[in-house]
Amino acid sequence: RCVLAIGESGNFPAAIKITAEYFPKKDRGFATSVFNSGAQIGALLAPFVIPLLARCWGWEMSFLLVGAVGFVWMGVWVYVYDVPQKSKHVNAAELAYIEQDAAVDASLTERTEEVKSAKGISIWKCLTYRQTWAVVAGRFLPDGVWWFFLFWAPAYVHDVYGYSSDSTTGVLLIFTLYLISMLSIIGGYLPTWFVGRKGMNPYAGRMRAMLIYAFFPLIGLVAQPLGSWSYWFPIVIIGIIGAAHQSWSANVYSVVGDMFPKSAVATVTGIGGMSGGIGCLLFNVCSGMLFTYSKETQMEFLGFRGIEAGYMIVFMVASLGYLLSWVIIKLLVPRYQLIEE
Template identity: 25%
Template sequence: MMKFKQLRWTMLVLFIAGVTLNYVTRNTLGVLAPELKQIFNISTQEYSWIVASFQFAYTIAQPFCGWILDYIGLKIGFLFFALIWAIVCMLHPLATSWVGLAVLRFFMGGTEAVATPANVKILTDWFPAKERAVAAGWSGVGFSFGAMLAPPLVVAIHLNFGWQAAFFVTGLMGLLWAGIWKFYYYHPSEHPMISSEEKAYILGDRTGKQEKLKMNLWDSFKSICRVKKFYGIAIPAFLAEPSWQTFSFFVPLYLATERGMNLKEIAMFAWLPFLAADIGSALSGYLAKGYMKHFHFSNNNATIWSSVSGAFLMISLAMVPFVDSPYAVIALISIGGFGHAIISAMLGVLIMENFESDRVASVNGLRGFSAWTSGFLFSLLIGVVVPKSGYLPIFVSMGFFDLIGAVFMIGFIYDRSKKIIQG
């Protein structure tokens, strides 16, 4: 069989494609929200419950998904969850009320939760430590590219074939990707297409490390939660997530109700913050390398400073309520998307820097649990606050959350031992 010299990047592209479809399917609802609210006579508060249903399932499932991936491996674990989320997406046309949508979103959230822990798992499996920051930046592109692709793709399908087709087609795309993953993805130690040189390069710094977790679910979680550095990751993740959830689920609604944009205008502009996030994610690893080169920081500390840089960019969100032009709104939210993507990618690198390879998916699952807990609560808060006070307090608070998270990151992780934590 043909051998590839850079197979690790091919596997990363395959994963990015899956995450892209993961985000296309989840963001289909957000893009169609103005239309579905009218079709089903859904109030803003009821819509917040639909979003919260997805978020609640996504939140509680992430630690479990992470443990599954560590325990049975990425290939089978990711395939199992991908098949389910694709099928559930295809079932959305059967919904007849907001309650039906909420039930479907719950099951979809519980299976799409695998994306976050899988991201760190593939980076740890396929890349040596010195390449992970850059690879993490590129892998994060899938998370924002799917959100960027969703508005024009979903609107195009909707306008030509109806809202039901938008859910069915995007779900079918996920199903087709799952088949490709089944046949082409393997761990580097057993991939039939990997060259011996690349295998040695990838696995050369892992002597004595486990590749699969041997602990049960509860013992694994307890060992992680005893590590102080975990909170330097979990707390910033908690404070960072509300902005991303708002971009995904509420910005199209905000542009329609507060800025007077119609569905076609939303399709034209709502993807720009996610394009900015793609760029921010791709550049984040190079930014960390720049800090290492010019300031002689360790990989750990350079990663932190890259994340802090993203936190300062998030201040742009606090300015959104104070500008009149909807195009200025898009620009400010796009700067926030750029900054958030930097933070998100670098949090994943910090996990790989500070935890054993046999538990990175579990740690990232718990990090995701922390993040999505705040996203879930913040969505409920939006449903209560916006009808009474508008979006001003929402955007202002999001502008400063990440700077607070940066303080915790520096306090718990910065300038400490770079040895792998055993837990």
């Protein structure tokens, strides 16, 4: 897990900086949702591929083979990628489209020549900005929710409904969950529509979209009650929450590019990722302790007993977490304000 975390920690800061380099602000939410969908594709393949690798060659080999694919991709990326100003695959019209924000906000944004020579903002300097803490607020609790569902969905299916993660029904349920979560690609386009059709600035359009996404997780409040009818109800609901989360996170990532110079995008994204990791750690540890306690004491909550009562509590926290995070972001950064070096 530690090695995985070290490798993953560099991925999203680099990816967000690249979207800031290759897309104007109005398109970054959609672009982020597209590359972010790679996580769902991996999750769709995992229930079929990983158990097979583990059964044939052992669980250690499943880690090694999947990890090796990452090194192959890294080699391809190093060979193919270049900044748009230097890339032979970007023509003059495309470059003009990419740099349209500089033409619109010439008084607020740096010129191309300034971008090339700009020095990065230090981590400590970034922490003095309210915009950085808005990104932290947007990642801390929502990331905990997402990683809870990612880690605990197989356990939930087993604990409540009795299907193991390698059973046919268990695999089908998890596959359906992540298939639904891929609707986030559609959700990533909403800020682009607000900016292009409604004439809103990128931050206002993104906040409007994120407020809409924050309402979808509220259906998690009825996941457990409906689950007494059929296990498909909570699975579909978790999938919808996952899609809302990925749409949310795509725009939280893009907020960094909206308000910080490109030289600071990776740094602030890394800070946000660290806050999300801490939130994930606390959310999962506390959930595990709650499940152990609820199972041992057979506690009751809203008509549920034992571990089902514990899941009901977690579903409630997960459902309300996005609206709370949105309010904190709005309080910290009520309107669009660009950070200048």
